[in-house]
Amino acid sequence: MNALELHQLVNEISMTYFNKPFKDCVAFNERLRTTGGRYLPSKRKIELNSKFLTELGMEEFKGIIKHELCHYHLHIEGKGYKHGDREFRQLLKKTGSPRHCQPLPTMQNQTLLTYKCSGCNQRYNRRRRIDTNKYRCGKCSGKLKKEI
Incomplete structure (x- = not known):
């Protein structure tokens, strides 16, 4: 999808759901x-x-566009366009837009590393490696070891 087709799709969704x-x-x-957008x-x-378009398909992508258009139109009208604002949540319901997008399948397959405290046996799951010489257990300040 090129830039012109994307703009046409967004404009079409805007006219359909927002009449603007x-x-x-x-x-x-x-x-x-x-994030999707x-x-x-x-x-x-x-x-x-x-x-999100390639991995989850057009329907999920249209939902993301509707969500971002809610931000856009409320901002232009001078109303509350942030996630916590009442007007934003009402417009999401009215247009059937998702509050959050689904996670990408490729992001869900990331390996988790598990660290275990040698003192209290508390487990910590992390996506990124941590320096066990620098960080300690948050519960008892014990030494962390990488679990295999």
Whole structure:
């Protein structure tokens, strides 16, 4: 999907669910890792993660676009456009937009590392390796060991 097709899709969804045109910029952002998209109020720009389109399909991607359009239209109208605002939650319900997107299947397959405290046997699951000489147990300050 190129930039023109993406803008047409976003404008079509905007007209269908919000009865308002989308006049600003929309683009793919490959650096987004854990989120499906984001709205930048200062630039009035929507950035979308193309991995969600390829891995989860068009329906999930349209849900992400609807969610970001809720931010966009409320911001333009001067209403509460942040996740905690009542107007935002009401518009999400009205348009059938998801509050959160599903996690990517490729992100779910990341290996977890398990560390165990030698003092109290507390277990810590981490995605990234930690320096066991630098960090201690948060419960009893015991030494951590990597579990195999």
